[in-house]
Every structure is written in structure tokens, then in C-alpha cells.
Amino acid sequence: MEVKKDILWRVYLCFIGMGLFGVAILVKVFVVQNVQGNYWRSMADSLHTRYVSLDADRGTIYSEEGRMLSTSIPYFNLRVDFAADGLRENKGKIFTDNVDSLSIRLSGLFGDHTPAEYKHILRDAYKNKDRYYLLKRDVTFTQYQAVRDFPMFKLGKNKGGLIAETKNKRINPFKLLANRTIGLARENAQNVGLERTYDKYLKGVTGKRLMRRIAGGTFVPVEGYDIEPENGRDIITTIDVNMQDIVETALMNMMVSNEAEHGTCILMEVKTGKIKAIANLGKQPDGSYWEDMNYALQVGEPGSTFKLATVIAALDDQYVTMNNQVNLNEGRWQIGKRTVFDSEPHPGQTNVSIKHAFELSSNVGMAKLAMQCYAKRPNDFVAHLRKLKLDKPTGIDLVGEGKPVIKNTKSRTWSSTTLPWMAFGYEVLISPLQTCMLYNAVANNGTMMKPYLVNAIMEYGQPVEYFDPEVVMDSICSQNTLRQVRQMLEGVVTNGTAKALWSPYYKFAGKTGTALVANGNRGYVDKIYQSSFAGYFPANDPQFTCVVVIKNKADAAKFYGGAVAGPVFREVADKLYAIAVEKQKPMRATLAVDTLLAFKNGQGREWKTILNKLNLPMAGNVNNSSWVSPKVDDKKIAFAQVQQVKGGVPNVTGMGLKDALYLLENAGLRVIIKGAGKVTSQSIPGGSLLEKNQTIVIELS
Template sequence: MSKFDNRKVMPRYSVIAIVMTLAAVAVIGKTIYTMTAGKAYWMEVAASQKKDSVTVKPTRGNILSCDGQLMASSLPEFKVYMDFNALKNAGNDTAFIDSINYISKGLNDIFPEKPAAYFKQHLMEGYHKESKHWAIWNKRIDYNTFKEIQSLPIFHLKKYQSGFHYDEFNARRRPFGSLAQRTVGDMFGAKDTARCGLELSYDSILRGTNGIIHRRKVRNKFLDITDTPPIDGADIVTTIDVSMQDLAERALIDELNEINGNVGVAIVMEVATGDVKAIVNMDKCSDGKYREVKNHAVSDLLEPGSVFKTASIMTVLDDGLVDTMYTVQTGGGVWNMYGRDMKDHNWTRGGYGTLTLPWTLKYSSNVGVSRIIDLHYHKNPEKFVQGIYDLGLATDLHIPIVGYSPAKIRMPHKNRRGQYDNWSATALPWMSIGYETQIPPISTLTFYNAIANGGKMMRPRFVKQVVKNGEVIYDNPPQVIKERIAKESTIKDITRILTEVVSEGLGRKAGSDKFQVAGKTGTAQMSKGALGYKSGNINYLLSFAGFFPADNPRYSCIVCIQKTGLPASGGGMSGVVFHHIAEGIMAQNLKLSVTDACDSSSILIPSAKTGNLLATDYVLTALGFNVTNGWSGAYPFGNPVWGTTRKSGKSLTFQKEEAFKDNLVPNVHGMGARDAVYLMEKRGIRVSLTGRGRVIGQSLSPGDRIKKGMKCTLVLG
């Protein structure tokens, strides 16, 4: 008899089968529900566990000076927030309440402008509102400040435990402040988009290419998986020389303050290459301060005035219609030309009488220049204007700065009846002295630079190279616009005349007793459009354009100043700025041998200040001194190595010191001003200096903890 009892087993089997069937039906029902009614919810859950096609921004490239100094660079900045909802879900809300006093005191130490009570009230307000994005501080902060906040109680925990989170930005910073601001350019910080200058012109090169990542949650952690890595932007090396830029800016601002000018422009160009070494644009703002607001140097289309007379005389010389012995009658300083009086600046004193051609430029005689041109081109003004075109003044220079406008010099045009439809009898005389034309300062300087360069016109160059990871990926060599703007004899004659303008004529204040200067003054009334030239107060454009040293030109320069009312003198005002710029540049280029300072019996072992040993080693090596444990001057621009220099007999030895901690006041005793200020301001301490020499005292004690807003007075002696 079988032991299998069908009556007992079958009911049990039926129950199991029914249960399994019901479970299967439930699973299928749940699946159908999930795929239909619950689809939106579960898609939202899935989306919270991943994120596809997240854009990763690359690091923007740097803008460098001609010698590799940073003029614009990208630095990380942060805005910090609290997610109090996440804090409570993680169960750390009690710990937050217990630590609120410590957190508030820590924030007060970091941001001393607000008391601890403010931070406590502010954070508790966000806590009670259960805000998910409560700003801890309403401004962007730098990396060091961010790390200080992140180290505070609760904030140091992971994001989903503390609720502490942040937004990171690529902030654009200029180490030299406003120096060459409109040329280097600006960024719209919030949008991270270029606004003007080289930042905008070379945006595609500097910006780089965005990367793509996707995020997945694995074991309760979000992992970033790179699909396409970002490609950082390349660096551009400009032609700007920081020291020349600073020199030109200070010289221009000093004169603008002295004469109460409205606008000032100064440009320095290297003769052989056309490299723009300095470009300054200053506007007087409502608070009386001068700032760079607009790039007048490349965008201002103004009547240039008497600096244009050089081109007029060159044209008539080059056409062979006159020579340097040619004479012209200027009368008593007033000459009626087709119903309008042409006046010289000294007409009230009787004028200049008879002048030779060179003296019309030396005295900047309006009557003399306009009569010479009118006598030889009145019946054929097209030939004169074509001569101006041939000199390159109307050439489109293709300046890589947004806002640039090429010069506008109109060509006479005849209608079908042979009559001029855009010309009058007075157009030629007034054009010859710098009116009836619109020329930006950069075009005028390019013309004078061509004279200095023996007639070869160079295109103004602002960017020399594009560099990526230390390698040159694009080289922008100097470009020749015109091989020769005039005959060799014309260039020699005009160079001699321009030299005499400075040595004997109205441009004396632009000259120097150390080297020869060649150039031309300009003083022009500025048109007010439909209101003409003389409505209300008269505005003047004061200019001086030239080059130096005249016998072997290295640099050309133009200075333009706009001011209201008299006195107004191109030579006496713009010429003074030119003088300071020229002498400053030549002094910077003056190099003397250390051996000239001692005789054959001298034993000279120099003393060196405490500070950056790399810079010290570079200088000592350049002077011919060897340091036993130095670098042979090979790394002058590396990261600083701090220490002292010791003398032992006839040898020098470096003694390195431990690196200063970023959160402590450094000891700068014995250092020069440059290293001391660098170390202090790198840590956010504002510095004021008194005296000269080495640091012999500092108002903050070395080793004190640094607080935001600290100030330190350094005494030098």
C-alpha cells in the first residue's frame, strides 16, 4: 500500500499553487501599474539617480604681456549655501543647533564686517524655513575663504549629511588691475561671456571647448563619468609691455589732472615690428577720477588737426612739386581763402610773414601749409587725396579690437556735368591742415611709425602668439602693409623737418636733452556736429605724434588730449606727456655694467635682502656673481623660494626658510617692499608703506592668525 495520501497532499498543493498564482498576478499587476499609472513617479526616481549630458566648462586661457606676465587669468570663486532639508533628513539638525554659536563665531572671524549675532540669526532663519538653497554669504568668495568655511563644524561633513553645498565660478582677474583694461578686455561675470577688448576678439581661442559628463548614483554616491573631456582655452601673448603701459598711464593721468582734461589717449609702438607696447584710454568720470571706459585710441573718428600737416607736406614733396627751399607768403597771419579767413595761431601778433617749407611745419602755420597745397592742387584735388591714400593714412588696419573704425578721408567726386558734388573750394585748404577728415589715433601713429621705419608701414600688432601647454600653436609675425609709403628722399627730408620741429619749433617740450626726438604738434577745435565749432565752450583736441631716438628710431608714440576751453596747446600739453613717456622708456632700456662702478682694486660682494631667492639668484647671476647653491639664474619666474643670502668671504650662499602658512601673518623683516607686499597681499592683508629700503618693522605680529580685512603698515629703513 502506497504511503502517498492523495487526500492530504492535494489540498496543500492546491493552496501553494493558488498562492503562487496570486503572487504572480500581483507581480504582473504591479508591473502594469508601474509601467502606466506609476511611470511618472518612477521616471522621476530614476532621474534623481542619474544625470545625462552635463556640461563641464573648460578653464579659460590667460592673456599675457610680451614678457609672459599675467594680464588676465581665470581663478575659481564660490558661492556657498545650506540645504536645511537635507540636514534634517540626515538627522544632523540637533548637532547643527548645538554648534550654531561656534559656526557663527567662525563666520564672524572670516567675515569680520558682520557680527556673530547676524550670522546666527541669518542661519536660524533659513533653518526654520527649511530652505534647500540658503545663501550663507551673499557674495562670491575666493578658494582660501571657501576652504575656511568648509572647515567649520557641520559644514565639514559630506554634502548629504551637512546640507552644505556650493556653486563654482570661473572668475576673471587682472593682476595689474585696470592697466590696459579696455585693450585687454572685460568679462560679464555672471554670464561668463566676453564683453570687450582682446577678451572678446579672441574669445573662441581663450574659451576652449565644453566637455560632457553623465552622473550615476552608485552605492549612495554620485560618480561623474566623463563622456567628452573639456578642452581648456589657449593663452594669448600680447605685445603689451607692462612697465611701458604703467609709465604711459601715469604720465597721461598726471597731465590730465594738471589741465583738467576730459579724455586722454597715449599709444606707444615699436618701430620695426608695429608692436603696440602701451595703449592708454582715459575718461574723466563723474567723481573726477580718470578710468578706462572706451577704447578711444582705435574708435575715435576725429579731425586730427595739425599732426595731419606732415602728410600734406609729404604729398607735395613726393610729387616733386616743391622742395625744402620753397617759400610761401603767410602775410599777417590771416589769409582769405575763397571767402573764409584762414588764421595762424599768432595772427593777433602779426603772423610769420614769408616762410620756407620746413618752417611752415616748425611753426605749424595753417596759412603756410594750406596755401602750398591749394596753389599746387586746387584744380586737381583728387591728386592730393590720392597722395594721402598712398601714404597709408586711409588704410584699413584691421585692428582686432571690437569698435575699431578705419579712417575716413573723402575722395573728390565729379558728377556727369563735371562738377564736384561732394567738394567745395574751401575743402582742400582745410583738409590740408587736418580738418575735413576723420582719423583714429592708431591710424595717425601707424603713419608716423612708417616714417620712423624708413617708409615701411607695419600693421599694428596686439597679439604675438597663441600658446597651449607651453607650446606655440600659432605665431603671428609682424605684417608689412606698405613696403614704402613715399620716396626715400621724401622720408629723409620729413624726418629732418620733424626733428627740427622739436629742437627749434613748437614741439620743444616733447624733446629731450639726452636723445633726439622727431614729431609734430597738433591743436584742433572739435566739431559739435550740427552745432559747429564755436557753440558754447570750445572743445580742443591736443596732439603730439612722433618717434625717438630720431637718428635711430626704436619707438613711436602719439598722445591725444581732449579738453574744454583755453589754454590749449598740443606741444605744451600732449608734448609734455610724450616727453615723460619717451624719457621713461629710454631710461628703462639703459643698461650699465656693474664693472663701471668699481676700479681694478675693488672687491665687491653685494648684500641681498631677505625674500625670493629665485629673483635674487637671477639678479646676482646677471651681474656676474656666482652663488654656491643657486640656480645660475635659470628660473627667474618660477614659484618663489623664500630665504636669506649669506656672505662667506668672497662667496654667497642661500639659506632657505620654511614656507609661511597661508592663514598666519608672515615675518617680512629684512625684505624689500616688493616681496613683503606680495606675501602680505597674497594672504588678503592690505599693506601701506612708509620709508625706503628694507622692512624694519611691521604693525602685525608674525604668526598671528589672519582675519579678513586686516591692514598692516610696513616701516622701511
């Protein structure tokens, strides 16, 4: 009995253990399926599916008058699903019937294989039932349109198997023009220029596409699981293409003829601070020139164009007037162990007015002026330079602006000769753009404007953000100082270093500069000169400020500012005076750019067709027979119904000419048309009582 009980006890124990084990299995199954189910299903799916990014269409950069400066164009990778139902049904009849003609058409379009080779490629892929076969990379939009009409492919994705992957390539239609300022949008490198500064607007929001893994490790899209990207916004710049071409051409001509190393030319609108053109050319290893660096933002010793700041300080602090005398010492003056030289000797020139010393661009005259006024208080001179904002970057909407250097007596390299050398543009570092901002302030009656390059941000052809002119300083100096300074700048052209540039047709004002620049560790022995000219025109009513800075080759035969940079300024001024100053127009952009969208009132069915074709987001529903007015609302295109009174004059304001004529003539009205574009006004208001034989005048713009 004891043995029997012992055996039964063991059996019961095993039975209970197995029962508990079974319950544990059931509990675990329940937990896996219901508690951890989502986690394990996602783990399983991750082995077979994945999300890939869908890049948004990058926004376009436009000039102020609406021309494309940088845009994206579509390219396509063509793939074929050789396991598509249509290609497999009826023993592959569609494929068999079309493979010969398709091979001939592909060979004729791309020219990379013979028809026989294409037929062999297609047959092998069909035999292997390749679901995502790569047929051709980087196909243009024109080629893609042609391929869609080829035999077999024209039957659609399910029957023809054609799959097109879209990708965008960034191009600058005007190539060289303002290339560095507009910038580059690059996949695997840092963007530059406006492409970098406004990247958050231009790039849009990336979407996602679910891809499923199939045999052979290939991933194919899963239909219905795409998160559509949000396209980037467009940018309207201040750049004028015609002005940019003038500036670029003038600078290029001088660079080539003088074999210069690099140069920049900046054109700024006086009243607003808009940069209308900016050229930056550097010599390439093969001797050609390209926009390789933004030299307008790089700091360096400015040379004699800096003398404007020196005379503004001395005049505004009321130490002197422009008629006070200064001794030029015939163009040579020793200070301690260093000697100040004028670029040209002035035999017989001793006591002359400060105005004439400025006109002659005398280094000796400016050095003596600074020592006379500020020798005991050099930091007062420094304080005035800081008041003119020369110690700070301009803040232009471009990344990479250099940091200026204006020394004071606490600076490590300050010496007894620093003050006089600063007076004629040495031992200071500023950028050509800072020089431009200072001269523009003089042209603008003393008001300093912040330079900027973008007018507005656009979305679906409508402005969503404006950038207005920004005043940096209401007045850089007193009106008395300003009056004297402007006379001195005009005197440079009529009686000074730029008199060879004088024009009989209009007056302009400016200052030449010729600076000896260091060549790395070799110092100044190579005699490399930087030629510059800064000025504005026309002098009596300034419209544009222009600064030209060119670094010449070593031992260049021609290097004076008046002979190298000055002619570039004069060429720009001559052409702009002819086309943009005599026929002055308001320079504020209307932002009516040449985009793909031109918002006009129209019929609901037509707008729905447009939005579907362009794959644009729509808010709400639109009645097919309604007349509607579109607008952008929260990144979608919304529509308001345009009410038409039965038996009344149709309301055609905002419509294109075609729709307006359709409504008005069907109502029995005689129509007189003025202008072009869309209807801005109608002589008989919409909804008015309709009378027989009425004539209505509509104005379009």
C-alpha cells in the same frame, strides 16, 4: 434555435472583439516599451532631470613680460545636504555633536549672524532634511579653505554634507592700466577690448552637469554624469606694464592739470608695430578720470599732425623740395569767402622755405603748397593719401575701430576750399592710431607696420599660435623724400613749435597739432581745441613712436599742441630713454610667463600628483618610478620617458634643480651649479661612462 444562434453569434462577436482589443493593447505596450521606449523614458526623465552648463575657466591675459592683466578668480556658493547618510546615521550624532562649534566658527568667519542665529538656521534646515540648502553665496577661496576645516564639514561630503559650487569672477589686477584695451568679460553684456576680440580663445568649451529634481523643486547634481568643460587658452599681449604705467601717468597728470575732456596716448615699437602701451582717459561726471572709451580708435579731424601726409605727397610727387619757398602772408590767406589762419600770426614772415613753414606749423603755408601742386589735379593728392593707407582702418586686433573719411572730388561735400583745408588736417577724419602708424613708418625707414596687441596664444603654459610683425607697405615714399621729411620733423623740435621740448640728452622728432573742434550743434563757438603731438625717439635710431591727442575743455587757458600734448610725449620719452633705450634688450617676448604650469622633467609619480590636484587632462599612462618629459599634445599633457643608462651619467636636462641634484649626487658626482630655473645643459652628456670623483657642471635658465 434561431434565438440561440443569434445569442451565440453575439457572444462570439463580443469575445472576438475583446480578444482583438487585448491584442491591440499588447501591441501598443510592445511599441511603447521597445519602439518608443527611449522617447518616453527621456520625456519622463526630463520632468525630473535636466542639464546645466558648466562654464570653462576663462583664459588669462598677460603682459609681454608675463604679468597678469586680466584673470578669473574662483568664488563659491556653499550648500549643505542635510539628508546625507553621515548626518542621519546614529540619530544624527555627527550633526548634534558639531552644530554648536560649527555655528561659532561660521559666525566668526562671516560675521553676518550670531552663533545662536546660525545654530537656529542649521537646526531648521536639518529638521526639514533640505538636500541642497544654500548656506552662503560668493565665498572667497580663502574663506572656502577655512570652511572645509570647520567641524562637521571637514568629514567630507557624505558625512559632513558640504557642497561647493564654483563660479569665476573676472578681475583686472592693475585696475586702470590699459583697462579699456584689455577689456571686460561680462555675463550679461557685450565684451569689449581684447576680451571681445579673442573671446573664442579665452572662453574655452562649456561643459554639462546632470541635475536631478528632488522634493521642493530643488535640483541636485547627479554624480558621474558631468561632461567636463575645456578651459580657455591664455593670451600674451604686447603690452609692457612698466611702459603702460609711464604712459598712463604722464597722460593723467596733464589731463588733471588742464581739466581736459578726454585724451589718448599710444606707444608703438618702431621695428615691429607692437603696441607697448595705450592709455585712454575720459572725464567722469564726478571730475575723476577713467578708461571709459578707446579714444585711440575714434576718428576725427587730426589737425596739424596731418601736415606730414601733405609734405610727403608734394615731395614724393617731385613738385617741390623742402628748400622751395612759400609765402606765409603773415599767417592769413583768403580763399574765396573763407580765410585760412595760422594759430599764431607771423609778422614779417612772407617767403620762407617749405621746411620752415612746416616747422612753424603754418596752415597758410600748407594750404598754399597743396594748391600750388594739386589745384588742377586734386584727386592726385587724394590718391597719395590713399597710398599712405589713410582711407582704411589700421586693422588692429580690437573691435570698434572707426572708419576714416578721405574725400575726393566726387564727394557730396567737396568744394573749392576742401583741398587747402585738407592740407592742414581739416575736412578729413582719421584716428590717432592711423596717425601713429604713419609716423612710425617714417621712423622705420619708410616701412609701414600693422599695429597689433597680441604676441601668442598659450595652452597649459606652451605657445600654440604666434602672431608675428606684419608689413603693410615696404616703402611709403622714396628715400630722398624720407630723408627730407625726417629733417623737417627734427626741425620742429630744434627750430619750430616744439623747441620748448628740446632735450640736451637725446634727439627726437615730431609734429605738434592744434585743431579747433566742433561742439555738436554749437559748432566752433565754444573754442574747444584738440591738442596733439606725434613723433618718435631717439631720432638717430628710432625705437618708439608716440602719439598724444587731448581734447581740452571749452575756453581752456592752455591749448596749443606744444604746451599740452608735447609735454606728455616728452615725459614718456625721457623715462623710456632712461630705462628702455639706453639699455636696449630684444623686445621679442620669450613667452616664459608666470603661469601655474612650469614644465620640467621629473618623476612620474610627482607629475601624476600635480595633474590630479589641478584636475588637468593626461594622455596615456605614466609609470610612477619613471623619469618623464612632459609636453602638450591635443589639449592633453603627454609624457615621454627620459632614459637613464644604468652605470652612466644621469640625463638631467629639462629638470628642476631639486631632481637634478637628487640624481647626480646619488650617482656619486660632484655638482657645480650655474644659473636658476631648469637645467638647459650639462658638461658631461647623459649616458656617458660614470667615473669616480667626477665633477659635472649644470647650467640652469
